[in-house]
Amino acid sequence: xxxxxxxxxxxxxxxxxxxxxxxxxxxxxxxxxxxxxxxxxxxxxxxxxxxxxxxxxxxxxxxxxxxxxxxxxxxxxxxxxxxxxxxxxxxxxxxxxxxxxxxxxxxxxxxxxxx
Amino acid sequence: xxxxxxxxxxxxxxxxxxxxxxxxxxxxxxxxxxxxxxxxxxxxxxxxxxxxxxxxxxxxxxxxxxxxxxxxxxxxxxxxxxxxxxxxxxxxxxxxxxxxxxxxxxxxxxxxxxx
Numbered sequence: 409x410x411x412x413x414x415x416x417x418x419x420x421x422x423x424x425x426x427x428x429x430x431x432x433x434x435x436x437x438x439x440x441x442x443x444x445x446x447x448x449x450x451x452x453x454x455x456x457x458x459x460x461x462x463x464x465x466x467x468x469x470x471x472x473x474x475x476x477x478x479x480x481x482x483x484x485x486x487x488x489x490x491x492x493x494x495x496x497x498x499x500x501x502x503x504x505x506x507x508x509x510x511x512x513x514x515x516x517x518x519x520x521x522x523x
Numbered sequence: 524x525x526x527x528x529x530x531x532x533x534x535x536x537x538x539x540x541x542x543x544x545x546x547x548x549x550x551x552x553x554x555x556x557x558x559x560x561x562x563x564x565x566x567x568x569x570x571x572x573x574x575x576x577x578x579x580x581x582x583x584x585x586x587x588x589x590x591x592x593x594x595x596x597x598x599x600x601x602x603x604x605x606x607x608x609x610x611x612x613x614x615x616x617x618x619x620x621x622x623x624x625x626x627x628x629x630x631x632x633x634x635x636x637x638x
């Protein structure tokens with residue numbers, strides 16, 4: 409139980425285009441999902457907290473107009489990287505707060521490469 | 524402020540040897556504590572969690588961790604390491620309810636296993 413999926417697992421896009429990443433909780437309802445960014449050999453950096461039906465809360469320094477987050481249902485949150493640039497290339501991971509309310513269950517991650 | 528420290532960035536152990544990964548935390552109340560493991564290019568998998576009760580918790584893959592309140596520690600142990608245990612390990616504390624329920628992660632410890 410408590411499986412989280414992400415799609416796509418990897419994506420290559422051209423500079424200036426937008427790309428959408430989906431995060432789904434497959435076997436539980438998640439009122440809260442989180443989006444992280446991870447650079448090689450580093451820990452996870454929380455970008456934003458997403459609550460179903462409301463606006464996402466972004467961490468300090470994260471551009472909300474560049475990283476659009478939508479959490480329209482209890483099983484789906486999306487992250488759209490708008491006008492992507494090479495510096496946005498990274499590993500993006502989502503998580504969903506589990507049924508117990510404490511732990512987070514993580515998706516497998518999405519590798520974004522902007523050329 | 525809440526924080527998690529993993530003092531060891533990289534640890535190498537021989538296959539079959541015992542393992543202990545250190546984690547120290549700073550948290551104002553009784554913490555919920557977690558250990559996650561991440562294989563290269565993958566998301567994070569929950570190894571074990573401590574919410575309350577018995578301070579020695581058992582997890583998956585033969586791992587265990589002990590919560591020591593007096594030392595603000597939650598060290599991860601395994602009696603006999605397998606080559607497949609080579610990965611990145613993250614300790615986390617939370618959820619931080621007045622900050623959207625996020626988790627605070629340590630910097631991670633990379634485990635290498637010698638044959």
